[in-house]
Amino acid sequence: MLFDEVIAGLDVQPEGLYVDGTYGRGGHAKGVLEGLGEKGALVVFDRDPEAIASARRDVGDEARVRICHASFDRLPDFVDAASARGVLFDLGVSSPQLDDAARGFSFLRDGPLDMRMDPTSGYSAADWIATAEESEISRVIAAYGEDRFARRIAQAIGVARVESRIDTTARLAEVVASAIPARFREPGKHPATRAFQAFRIHVNRELELLETGLEAALKVLAVGGRLAVISFHSLEDRIVKRFMRRESEGDPMWRGMPNIPEAAQPRMALVGKAIRASDNEVAENVRARSAILRIATKVRA
Ligand SMILES: C[S@@+](CC[C@H](N)C(=O)[O-])C[C@H]1O[C@@H](n2cnc3c(N)ncnc32)[C@H](O)[C@@H]1O
Numbered sequence: 001m002l003f004d005e006v007i008a009g010l011d012v013q014p015e016g017l018y019v020d021g022t023y024g025r026g027g028h029a030k031g032v033l034e035g036l037g038e039k040g041a042l043v044v045f046d047r048d049p050e051a052i053a054s055a056r057r058d059v060g061d062e063a064r065v066r067i068c069h070a071s072f073d074r075l076p077d078f079v080d081a082a083s084a085r086g087v088l089f090d091l092g093v094s095s096p097q098l099d100d101a102a103r104g105f106s107f108l109r110d111g112p113l114d115m116r117m118d119p120t121s122g123y124s125a126a127d128w129i130a131t132a133e134e135s136e137i138s139r140v141i142a143a144y145g146e147d148r149f150a151r152r153i154a155q156a157i158g159v160a161r162v163e164s165r166i167d168t169t170a171r172l173a174e175v176v177a178s179a180i181p182a183r184f185r186e187p188g189k190h191p192a193t194r195a196f197q198a199f200r201i202h203v204n205r206e207l208e209l210l211e212t213g214l215e216a217a218l219k220v221l222a223v224g225g226r227l228a229v230i231s232f233h234s235l236e237d238r239i240v241k242r243f244m245r246r247e248s249e250g251d252p253m254w255r256g257m258p259n260i261p262e263a264a265q266p267r268m269a270l271v272g273k274a275i276r277a278s279d280n281e282v283a284e285n286v287r288a289r290s291a292i293l294r295i296a297t298k299v300r301a
Pocket residue numbers: 001021022023024025026027028029045046047048051070071072073090091092093094095117209210213
């Protein structure tokens with residue numbers, strides 16, 4: 001997604017070290033590799049063991065590539081501070097994750113209710129839904145799904161789980177849908193869309209890891225290096241936008257003052273404005289409609 005824009009935004013230098021924090025199926029990673037010379041290097045991360053298996057298959061023999069099965073908030077454990085010329089985060093879930101019913105992400109395909117990007121750690125959506133307080137379920141749906149029927153949905157889940165454990169995506173979708181009055185359903189949108197997004201974000205701790213991941217990216221970037229982030233919904237984009245704005249404005253205490261000490265000066269500068277997918281790309285891939293790419297460069301250590 002936004003392939004040309006990402007590759008141009010990262011300003012790939014043949015001898016640079018680059019980090020793809022979200023390998024997926026390697027679309028962007030392969031684009032970066034094409035721009036690298038023999039002395040260049042690429043370190044790829046993904047939390048998903050299946051994405052890592054595909055990286056091993058596709059680029060595992062490449063001497064310039066290192067593959068790390070880890071969340072991108074752990075970049076500094078694998079990459080030296082101030083060494084990278086570019087870091088990319090292409091957030092959210094991949095198409096293979098959504099399309100595989102067995103991963104339990106989708107209300108369109110019935111499967112076990114899991115939703116973990118890394119099924120080897122943490123708890124599944126089914127486990128969480130079985131044990132969380134109704135008030136907590138309601139809070140998660142409201143905060144991460146921005147669904148006005150959060151309380152009703154949580155109550156419906158509370159009732160349904162007494163009958164039997166909710167452990168498939170189809171059953172969860174049905175329970176959620178039953179709580180939303182027909183006249184409030186959004187046209188062309190499955191009534192469980194928002195709640196499913198909320199559970200996925202919660203189970204994967206997506207927003208917390210994004211906050212720490214952005215700090216981690218800044219740490220491993222060299223001065224002059226680029227950070228490129230693609231987000232898919234407003235909650236993610238808000239975090240990225242605020243981070244880049246804060247880092248490009250410097251310490252607010254000193255704003256507008258003369259002789260600002262180095263530690264209070266901005267660490268980043270914005271590169272251009274937010275970029276959205278072209279009409280052509282959206283026509284080919286409907287998910288691109290909500291994608292937003294933001295780029296910033298590190299300007300001081
Ligand atoms: C939209 S896909 C990336 C697609 C990729 N750019 C490509 O061209 O194929 C997002 C990927 O990021 C991974 N991911 C999401 N959050 C992550 C995190 N905190 N750390 C590492 N990987 C993450 C997901 O497992 C998924 O494979």
